[in-house]
């Protein structure tokens with residue numbers, strides 16, 4: 001099973017639902033539709049509306065983040081995993097580099113993962129090195145640390161997906177060399193197998209994925225799907241990625 005996850009970031013108002021309607025119609029007719037899942041993570045403001053509209057349809061709705069507590073608390077503006085699940089969203093991103101940059105620590109991420117899973121959300125846990133770390137050949141060390149500090153054997157790995165998103169690639173149009181990405185994906189899976197003492201959860205790639213460069217990625221069978229930012233805000237660009245992946 002492959003995953004095409006669209007991360008809308010700070011984009012979208014109710015009428016943006018037309019983008020999802022087009023993606024949904026495409027998938028309904030696509031002969032490859034059973035080979036992949038489509039998940040869209042709009043901002044919190046649209047979660048309930050979109051989740052209701054696409055219930056039992058061909059797009060699953062997820063959140064871009066969640067607060068590190070279970071249910072209700074006195075944290076102004078915070079949204080808990082319980083609240084996210086209660087409006088029909090089924091996934092949440094955790095540890096996106098935007099949120100790490102704004103102060104998410106490993107301990108906070110550990111709690112986010114714990115409470116998201118407890119509330120029956122599937123977690124897309126994001127990891128990735130920055131430009132300097134890549135330049136200094138620290139990529140593997142950084143990724144390993146991000147994984148082992150947060151994930152542990154007792155967690156339900158069936159509800160975890162890992163997204164490798166090199167920070168230097170997000171929104172820049174720059175992508176890793178194919179051979180580097182293959183090595184990194186294999187490495188991440190090795191670390192995950194060690195953590196979970198058997199099978200690795202799916203590992204996605206994210207960072208400037210579009211309909212043209214998807215060809216580079218589709219050849220790497222170890223990659224189980226994609227986390228797509230910019231290109232997920234256009235139905236055409238998002239659909240082109242899927243079409244070209246299965247060409």
Ligand code: PEP
Pocket residue numbers: 007165169170171172206207208209227228229230231
């Ligand atoms: C992202 O922010 O998760 C992302 C992958 O963005 P983009 O596709 O725009 O690089």
